[in-house]
Amino acid sequence: MKIGIVGLGLIGGCLGLDFKAAGHTVYGVARREHTCEKALTAEAVDVASTRLATLNGCDVVFVCTPIATIVPMVSELAGVLSPEVIVTDVGSVKAALVEAATAQWPMFVGGHPMSGKSEAGIEAAETGLFQGNSYVITPVETATLKTDKGAITTLETLAKQLGSRLYHCSPEVHDRAVAWISHLPVMVSTSLIQSVINEPDNSVQQLAQALASSGFRDTSRVGGGNPELGLMMAQYNRKEVLRSLKRYQQEIALTIEQIEAEDWPAVRQKLEATKAVRSKFL
Numbered sequence: 001m002k003i004g005i006v007g008l009g010l011i012g013g014c015l016g017l018d019f020k021a022a023g024h025t026v027y028g029v030a031r032r033e034h035t036c037e038k039a040l041t042a043e044a045v046d047v048a049s050t051r052l053a054t055l056n057g058c059d060v061v062f063v064c065t066p067i068a069t070i071v072p073m074v075s076e077l078a079g080v081l082s083p084e085v086i087v088t089d090v091g092s093v094k095a096a097l098v099e100a101a102t103a104q105w106p107m108f109v110g111g112h113p114m115s116g117k118s119e120a121g122i123e124a125a126e127t128g129l130f131q132g133n134s135y136v137i138t139p140v141e142t143a144t145l146k147t148d149k150g151a152i153t154t155l156e157t158l159a160k161q162l163g164s165r166l167y168h169c170s171p172e173v174h175d176r177a178v179a180w181i182s183h184l185p186v187m188v189s190t191s192l193i194q195s196v197i198n199e200p201d202n203s204v205q206q207l208a209q210a211l212a213s214s215g216f217r218d219t220s221r222v223g224g225g226n227p228e229l230g231l232m233m234a235q236y237n238r239k240e241v242l243r244s245l246k247r248y249q250q251e252i253a254l255t256i257e258q259i260e261a262e263d264w265p266a267v268r269q270k271l272e273a274t275k276a277v278r279s280k281f282l
């Protein structure tokens, strides 16, 4: 297949590497010449250009730009692609995008490969990022819009070639679920890091830094990721991020109450319950 990728950053670069390895021809579009050169050097694309028209002969185009730019990018693509080209995106948020993009392009199908790293940009791209991870496909069906069945099947085939596990759900259900396991953890992790660096006693803070090991590395990892992405998760999945944060706030308030009251059986019960449930959940 001829596969187009718009946005040659971390996710675009990783898709390019894996699709090339699977035998597809990959056409990449970046907004800067310099990014095109880096993508060619990294062998993430066969052809790189700053012009969207380069993608005209492609069978499928993946939009891998930041969340805020996805719908405007689909609209720009609509001006250059032939009507049969399938367009999909990789945005971490779906409800704010999928209907709007489908209205621009009837052959649009929303998708979200659930894989990532702390680093951003083509320099961080690597092969096999999607292997064994989930790929969520989010079709829509409204009075006026319906995701094309053939487009879904093609995206399923490509996602399987990445080694991903497929899931299908509505954009709204996607956003509610990822708020819990992706967007809330980012917000919690940033608050954790901020609280630690706000320690007023400098010597205590320095010692904490020296002692920080695997536990802090695990719990702070997602808070140290791409700030632009975290911001757009909050902006574009605001309702579900707030819902999960408020529920989390209640849990924290309960823990404070229990420790203040020295209610150790309650603290123990919660620790035991989460230990038992975590391994099953994962």
Ligand code: NAP
Binding pocket: 007, 008, 009, 010, 011, 012, 030, 031, 032, 035, 064, 065, 066, 067, 069, 090, 091, 092, 093, 112, 113, 114, 115, 116, 117, 119, 120, 121, 122, 226, 229
């Ligand atoms: P990234 O590494 O920062 O790459 C974004 C790319 O988009 C860059 O190559 C950048 O070009 C380009 N770009 C930025 N603004 C643009 C604009 N206005 N018009 C055209 N191109 C623009 O980010 P990423 O992590 O790959 O994220 C890309 C998408 O993947 C996002 O929609 C995100 O929600 C989704 N996603 C991310 C993850 C993750 O964990 N990182 C996981 C799953 C899905 P330049 O090189 O010229 O700056």
